[in-house]
Amino acid sequence: MNCFGAFLRIAFKNYFAYRATLFTSVLGILLWVAIQIAVWAYVFQKDAQMLAYMTAYVILAGVLNDFYNNRVTDLVAEKISSGNFAIDLIKPVNPLFSFWGTAFGGTAAALFCRSLPMVIVYSPCLMHLHWSIGKILLSMIAAILGLVLVNLIFTLIGYLAFVFIEIWPYRRLVDDTIRLLSGAVIPIAFFPDWLIFAAKLTPFYFLYTFPINLLTKDLPVSEITGNYIVMLIWIAGLSLLLRLVYYRAVKYCIIQGG
Amino acid sequence: MDNLKLYFAYIGMFFRSRAEYKTSFFAGMFANFYCYFVTYTIFWLMTQRFTTIGGWNFSELTVLYGTGLLTYAISGVLFWGSIYFLESAVTEGKLDILLLRPKGLIVQLICSSFGYTFIGQIIVTVIFLCLAFANDASLHSWTKILYYLVALVGGVLINGGAVIIVGALSFWVKRSTQIGGVFYYTLREFCIYPLNIYPRYIKLAVTYVFPWAFINYYPAAVLLGKSENGYDYCLGLLAPLVGVAFFLLSLKIFALGLRRYESAGN
Numbered sequence: 001m002n003c004f005g006a007f008l009r010i011a012f013k014n015y016f017a018y019r020a021t022l023f024t025s026v027l028g029i030l031l032w033v034a035i036q037i038a039v040w041a042y043v044f045q046k047d048a049q050m051l052a053y054m055t056a057y058v059i060l061a062g063v064l065n066d067f068y069n070n071r072v073t074d075l076v077a078e079k080i081s082s083g084n085f086a087i088d089l090i091k092p093v094n095p096l097f098s099f100w101g102t103a104f105g106g107t108a109a110a111l112f113c114r115s116l117p118m119v120i121v122y123s124p125c126l127m128h129l130h131w132s133i134g135k136i137l138l139s140m141i142a143a144i145l146g147l148v149l150v151n152l153i154f155t156l157i158g159y160l161a162f163v164f165i166e167i168w169p170y171r172r173l174v175d176d177t178i179r180l181l182s183g184a185v186i187p188i189a190f191f192p193d194w195l196i197f198a199a200k201l202t203p204f205y206f207l208y209t210f211p212i213n214l215l216t217k218d219l220p221v222s223e224i225t226g227n228y229i230v231m232l233i234w235i236a237g238l239s240l241l242l243r244l245v246y247y248r249a250v251k252y253c254i255i256q257g258g
Numbered sequence: 259m260d261n262l263k264l265y266f267a268y269i270g271m272f273f274r275s276r277a278e279y280k281t282s283f284f285a286g287m288f289a290n291f292y293c294y295f296v297t298y299t300i301f302w303l304m305t306q307r308f309t310t311i312g313g314w315n316f317s318e319l320t321v322l323y324g325t326g327l328l329t330y331a332i333s334g335v336l337f338w339g340s341i342y343f344l345e346s347a348v349t350e351g352k353l354d355i356l357l358l359r360p361k362g363l364i365v366q367l368i369c370s371s372f373g374y375t376f377i378g379q380i381i382v383t384v385i386f387l388c389l390a391f392a393n394d395a396s397l398h399s400w401t402k403i404l405y406y407l408v409a410l411v412g413g414v415l416i417n418g419g420a421v422i423i424v425g426a427l428s429f430w431v432k433r434s435t436q437i438g439g440v441f442y443y444t445l446r447e448f449c450i451y452p453l454n455i456y457p458r459y460i461k462l463a464v465t466y467v468f469p470w471a472f473i474n475y476y477p478a479a480v481l482l483g484k485s486e487n488g489y490d491y492c493l494g495l496l497a498p499l500v501g502v503a504f505f506l507l508s509l510k511i512f513a514l515g516l517r518r519y520e521s522a523g524n
Contacts, residue, residue, distance in 0.1 A: 020433065020436070021433060021436045024436040024440045025436060025439075027440050028436075028439055028440045028444050031440065031444045031445065031447075032444055032447065035444075035447050035448055038455065038456050038457070038460070039311070039451055039455065042311070042312060042455035042456075043308055043311065164282060164285070165281075165282045166279070166282040166286065168289070169282070169286045169288065169289035170285065170289075172289040172290075172292075172293060173288075173289055173292055176289075176292055176296045179300075180296045180299060180300065185300055186300060186303055186304065190303065190304075190307045192303075192306065195303070
């Protein structure tokens with residue numbers, strides 16, 4: 001656990017190394033959110049309630065975007081393609097700890113440096129929400145489960161580096177599928193029925209709309225429990241798959257090295 | 259003519275080298291195809307729900323977005339890989355090798371990288387643009403098609419010029435891609451929707467401060483008869499000239515930056 005914390009700290013410090021980059025990155029997210037809000041402001045110019053909801057949705061989706069966006073695929077793939085994956089096996093730390101520690105460090109830094117200023121700037125647009133500790137906790141649990149899901153998926157994609165020279169196309173395919181089916185850009189409720197059905201068949205369905213709705217709406221207990229259970233089932237299944245892939249990768253490395 | 263020969267020789271070498279990794283080659287192109295297919299799908303979902311955005315239906319939004327994307331992709335094939343990321347060549351001192359060769363730096367940079375992944379987005383955009391043109395009878399005229407082709411060239415020049423300026427900024431600030439990320443990529447996002455939906459100062463910013471509206475908004479408005487007034491219509495007609503002027507300005511800025519270049523190797 002200490003090791004995990006150390007990797008997390010290093011990643012956090014790395015994020016602060018280039019302050020000009022940090023500044024432009026904050027400016028970028030502020031502008032991006034402004035564009036989204038401007039579009040919805042036009043679309044819902046005659047529906048103040050919907051506009052307030054969509055404004056909050058865009059801001060919270062921006063925060064979740066930073067929360068889920070990390071470099072774990074690149075970290076895994078880089079280790080594999082450079083051959084350092086085999087060297088890491090000699091070290092007394094599970095390589096997955098270093099990947100996830102570094103990735104979570106990046107996530108924590110992005111939340112602190114990008115999302116927090118963004119939320120502060122746009123906080124007047126969030127004032128209308130009926131905040132409560134219970135809602136915030138439930139939403140945070142959903143987001144953390146989502147983060148675990150995303151990391152499992154992107155770590156698995158990273159292991160594709162054992163098979164393919166370049167893995168960015170596969171990461172991008174999943175990224176774009178998440179962009180479409182998770183409600184990151186448009187809330188899933190706006191989708192036609194067949195697309196909602198398709199989205200529900202994937203783990204991406206729970207990444208954006210569910211944590212945001214937990215904060216902005218009063219969801220029935222049965223729906224909340226049901227969604228948590230399905231998320232946990234996805235996490236269990238993907239963890240099992242990752243374990244299998246990891247042991248197969250380790251076995252492959254030993255054969256190559258010996 | 260020599261430069262063109264050189265460029266095609268480099269492309270030939272590029273394809274021979276990429277042929278070694280066919281899966282990666284096609285996966286890269288498909289990833290870009292899929293990425294922008296998803297974006298068109300999101301537009302379609304929006305218009306299914308709200309019919310129009312700013313009075314523009316899906317077909318018209320496709321022309322607006324597609325024009326921006328197609329011109330970006332064509333300029334990306336030529337300039338993006340080597341010039342947008344010039345900062346790494348500048349900070350690592352790799353530019354010295356190119357400066358010693360008997361060819362212009364921009365020509366060498368263009369030749370040194372072929373943005374094959376952009377082919378995916380060119381394909382998906384051409385498909386959607388063809389469907390949009392087929393659906394809209396008002397676009398079936400030779401004058402409009404001719405104007406559109408000229409406007410596309412203007413758009414490619416503006417995008418190309420922007421990439422060159424972002425690359426050239428690395429002569430002053432070393433790390434320029436983040437600046438490009440905000441002032442080129444993020445600000446350009448305003449123009450994927452009709453500008454009449456935003457407050458007026460946004461339109462002024464992407465017209466007079468950063469000329470991104472000349473890439474797609476004004477040309478698409480002229481083409482679809484959606485210019486808000488005569489002045490906007492004139493700006494649409496002038497878009498190709500703005501492209502030429504902006505590209506020449508970018509070359510000037512690049513030359514100025516190059517004079518400040520100090521090799522990182524010494």
